[in-house]
Amino acid sequence: MENNFAKKLIEWYKINLRDLPWRKTNDPYKIWVSEIILQQTRIDQGTPYYLSFINKFPNVKKLSESTLDELMKVCQGIGYYNRIVNMHKCAKIVVIEYNSNFPTKYSELIKLPGIGDYTASAISSICSGESKMVVDGNVIRLFSRLYNLNYQQHSSIMKKTIKKIGEKEILKFNSGDFNQALMDYGSMICSPKKYKCDKCIFSKSCEAFKFDIVDELPVKKKNITISQRFFNYFVVIDKSLKVKIHKRKEKDIWNNLYEFELLETNNKISVKDAETYLEEKHQRLSFKKKHQLSHKLTHQVLSIDFWIFEVDEVFKYGIDLPSLNNYPFPKPIFTIISKIQ
DNA sequence: TTCCAGGACA
DNA sequence: TGTCCTGGAA
Known part of the structure; x- marks a missing residue:
């Protein structure tokens, strides 16, 4: 002592x-x-x-x-x-x-x-x-x-x-x-x-x-299991250049932050898959581009694809792109928002 | 590119 | 006891 x-x-x-x-x-x-x-x-x-x-x-x-x-x-x-x-x-x-x-x-x-x-x-x-x-x-x-x-x-x-x-x-x-x-x-x-x-x-x-x-020292804990997840965010832009977002409410990561429409899959999906998925909800859509990134958390690795589409309609509750800055987003989503604005 | 630090709570 | 997130160091 x-x-x-x-x-x-x-x-x-x-x-x-x-x-x-x-x-x-x-x-x-x-x-x-x-x-x-x-x-x-x-x-x-x-x-x-x-x-x-x-x-x-x-x-x-x-x-x-x-x-x-x-x-x-x-x-x-x-x-x-x-x-x-x-x-x-x-x-x-x-x-x-x-x-x-x-x-x-x-x-x-x-x-x-x-x-x-x-x-x-x-x-x-x-x-x-x-x-x-x-x-x-x-x-x-x-x-x-x-x-x-x-x-x-x-x-x-x-x-x-x-x-x-x-x-x-x-x-x-x-x-x-x-x-x-x-x-x-x-x-x-x-x-x-x-x-x-x-x-x-x-x-x-x-x-x-x-x-x-x-x-x-100190003795560290080891062998945490890391899971791989595949997120697909659909950034659908309407005729007045607005998009739809919602607040995450699941018992999962990023609770209470905002995001675009999310489809989680077991693997990466193709443009065709993305189009097929969206065709059920929108008419006359056109694929613009895809942003992809990987994001690491303590217990999971997220492979995130952002699918940017344009549609020939006007959303009732759309938000124009500059106003997205008023909402809280997780880091990787905000990164992409800065790119598409 | 990978590794790692850092409190509260279910 | 496992799960929340990010960014700086290696």
Whole structure:
């Protein structure tokens, strides 16, 4: 065990802390927004979203009054959209049950949708000084190396073990600083690949460094199965240059985002197949062109064909191409929209 | 081109 | 315990 772990860590933090927008505030609403946006998202990628989010929804009341579509549009491209849906639910609850005062106690936060142990610990330690230790990916990496913990990363036994070690340390100082210091240290020094053991102030007592197994920790889970899917999107453009879109509502990827008419198949289809499929619904259609791309998700690879057709009719609920920019779309669909506009 | 990081929830 | 997504690094 490293002597004065918390003291050294916080001294390091005071000198090396990153100047991030959400570190200038103690407003629990803003801290919450930053924590949700940074879930599963790197700081570089998340920061622009945080800034435009706060600009558009400066407080929880404004957020609760927005429509889900507006909210999703602001977050288009961020990924893991269920967290955004949960933010909307959470904002409405805070307005009603907490009179728009965002809670700062762990016991209240943990009950809100989209807030788990990590986020509740982060907000409560930063905003009300509660001694709840955050255990995110950075902390898991740091501790698994310092103490040579061989449990699978992200397992509950791993998190429990780390909290047990850390909970004595967090009591000694400002718990918000301690938590942010932990995560900064894990991300800046004890990084996944380019770990900087030469700069690490704990390397003398680090088990992984001692046994030269830093690159073997933390132990990763392997062999996830990846399925291949074939999506066919029909972009049918009518006489007034309008198209039809709808919101995805299935229990599947991209829930609550918009898309064109979709036909999922077991294999790639031909132009003839596409025409045959559309002929049942439209008369006098002409095939214009096909865009194709491949899109990878964690557990599936999507082979997506976009079939662009023109038809000799006028849709009742069509949307003109420039107005598509007002709707939230998954990344690959938005890529194609930019091409056809 | 492939690999990989990163919390909540059913 | 598997599934949500994206983009940067290798």
